[in-house]
Amino acid sequence: MSGIKISEDHEWVSLDGDTATVGITDYAQNALGDVVFVELPEVGASFAKGDEVAVVESVKAASEIYAPVSGEITGVNAALEDQPDKINQSPLDDGWLFRIRLSDAGEIDELMDEDAYASFVAGLK
């Protein structure tokens, strides 16, 4: 996947026009462990950048997902309801979480590119 932007909370954002697809990175799924439940936002709901928008739960713990950009939810990955482990199997593709229509296109530039994210993750170890 090319041209994705990534937040410091380990969410990737792939922009298509004014709408972004959002998921969690491979680093994040690996840190969380086996995902057993995902709570997704309502389509039509609006979130500001940094709001809690979804919850991803492993056997052991629940982890909040924060909106990497502000906007309105236009779609969610309903397949995760029955197969939450898609997040582990395919975090950057089949394991996407939701789509959001950006209310402030400029926010995308505040996110890291893949190289910057790689350095960011290296700094966490």
Add this chain to the structure above:
Amino acid sequence: MSDPLNRTPLHEFHVAHGAKMVPFAGYDMPVQYPLGVLKEHLFTREKAGLFDVSHMGQVLLRGSGGTDVAKAFEALVPGNIAGLKPGGLRYTMLLNSDGGILDDLMVTRYEQQENTLYLVVNAACKDADLAHIEQSLAGIASLERLDDRALLALQGPRASAVLGAMAPEVMDMGFMTSASVEIDGVSCHISRSGYTGEDGYEISLPGDKAEAFAEQLAASDDVEPIGLGARDSLRLEAGLCLYGSDIDVTTSPVEAGLLWAIPKARREAGDFPGAERILRELADGPARKRVGILPDGRAPVRHGADILDEGGSVIGTITSGGFGPSLGRPVAMGYVKTEFAGEGTEIGLTVRGRILPGRVAPMPFVEQRYYRKPKSS
């Protein structure tokens, strides 16, 4: 700066096997290995899991000056300790004078030494427990901490075959019995017991021999090392209490549903700490009870969630909850007011500000598969 974490004798083993290490009760412990919590859990139920539980406190308690140590120890716990045969072990609880649970523990009548009990207590309670025991039994019994010993647990349906290949005599040990067994020159004290609901063993051995011993077990295709994450989900499915979450100084054995650990003779004698409250709760029923809870949906309901009645009033709290890998669904336990403790009672569970439906359910959630000795003919 916090205190540096203690390490068990298996620390290098954990790191070599790729464990993710976390602080737990003052120790640097493996929460999971590369297999991951879900697969570690399922592997234990299918084959055998190897757990490092060396952080737990192992001690010997010896009677002195003609005191029968088992009888003396009964002053602190409500279990039948005096009736233990040599090598036999029991689950019991240290109680305070209000009948609150100071800790839960395993007590063995140590068959190697006269008038001696072998105790295994929770890591987080270790220092307080030992101070309490020493103070209570001052002059009549003395404690020896076995800090140089490691403690391993091998749990699962293949545990007997795997350990039996190293020491055949363990295969026909009865559930809740122990024996001293020499394996490749290492003196082990082995009990048939555990914390997963499966058949299995807990193996006490010298710390400096533990790593080689663990590697030998882990070399079997039927064994994987298992972290604290799966240890917790396994015991939750088995309906077993975690001290500090499901039981503590505010809970009594009656509320906690641990009456099976208080035999009739001890109830009649009423000669244990907190007997007044416990006997009253036995006669009148406790105000609240620990129950199993199955959330209806897929969302795990975790420690601290409110339990509600149909009208939305709070009737209790979840004390342990998560996802049960063997059931493929969320499972939980908690305390509810006694009138709501009946099986099948419909309840609400507060999760992130919403109320999810669930019901009171019998425990254990999975069938216990402890070893039953064949009847001799």
